[in-house]
Amino acid sequence: MKNINIIRKITQGMYVLTTDRGGCIVDAVSQISAGENPYITVSVGKSNYTNELLKKNNQFAISILGTKVNPEIIKTFGFHSMKDIDKFQKTQTIEIEGIKVLKESLGYMVCQITNRIDNDTHTLFIGRIIEADVFEESEAMSYQYYQLHKEEILNPSIESEKPI
Numbered sequence: 001m002k003n004i005n006i007i008r009k010i011t012q013g014m015y016v017l018t019t020d021r022g023g024c025i026v027d028a029v030s031q032i033s034a035g036e037n038p039y040i041t042v043s044v045g046k047s048n049y050t051n052e053l054l055k056k057n058n059q060f061a062i063s064i065l066g067t068k069v070n071p072e073i074i075k076t077f078g079f080h081s082m083k084d085i086d087k088f089q090k091t092q093t094i095e096i097e098g099i100k101v102l103k104e105s106l107g108y109m110v111c112q113i114t115n116r117i118d119n120d121t122h123t124l125f126i127g128r129i130i131e132a133d134v135f136e137e138s139e140a141m142s143y144q145y146y147q148l149h150k151e152e153i154l155n156p157s158i159e160s161e162k163p164i
Contacts, residue, residue, distance in 0.1 A: 014141040016063040016077050017042055018100050022053040023087055025078035027143040028122075029062055037129050040111060043122045049081045051123055058113050059097065060127060063105035065141045070104055071153050074146075097131050107134040 012027040028043035042062065044051045054060060065073070076087050093100040101108040111127025118124075146153065 008144070008147070012143040014065045014069075014074070014143055014146050015042075016065065016073065016102050016105065017044065017050060017060055018063065018093075018102075019050065019053050019057045019060045020099070022050045022082040023077055023100070024048050024050040025074060026062075027146075032126070039114070039126055039128050040109065041124055041126050043124050045122050046118075049083050053082075054113070054123070054125055055116065059099050059110060059130075060113065060125065061096065061099040061101045061108050061110045063102035063108045066106045066136065067139045067141045067145060069141060069153075071156060073102065073104060075154060096133075103135070106136050106138060106140055108132060 013029060015026050015029055016023055017026045024044070026042055026044060028041075030041050031038055032041055033039040040062070042060070044054060073091065076085075076091065080087060088100055092103040094103055095101075096108065097110045099110050101110070108131075109129050110131040112130050113125055113127050115126040116123055117126070
């Protein structure tokens with residue numbers, strides 16, 4: 001293979017996936033049908049504790065992150081495991097259909113899991129949207145945006161230390 005890094009050019013967003021007693025950052029979310037209750041897919045690494053929880057639960061939620069998201073959300077849900085800390089302790093959430101969604105997001109989709117497909121490194125969870133809402137109309141954070149601005153997102157003081 002000449003350069004596998006081409007997959008980084010696939011446009012994806014940044015999301016917090018939550019389920020009963022867990023959650024993590026994900027970027028591989030896709031709408032796969034239309035209609036009143038469309039289906040979406042989300043890919044979760046098998047080594048991620050949230051994957052284990054999703055296999056025991058029948059629902060998940062996706063909270064869509066904006067470009068101005070509090071960096072602590074990315075740090076908490078992206079760099080820690082629920083085995084070690086309660087990620088919800090310092091995060092404002094509301095419960096929708098029995099699943100916690102982040103208040104500090106552009107909105108959410110709560111899904112009923114209809115199928116699970118295992119591959120070598122990830123599990124693809126397919127869900128039918130049963131509830132959704134928009135909290136804020138602003139720019140969604142793409143994975144590419146995150147990669148380009150990771151240092152300033154995760155370390156906001158870097159941005160403030162730059163000369164004007």
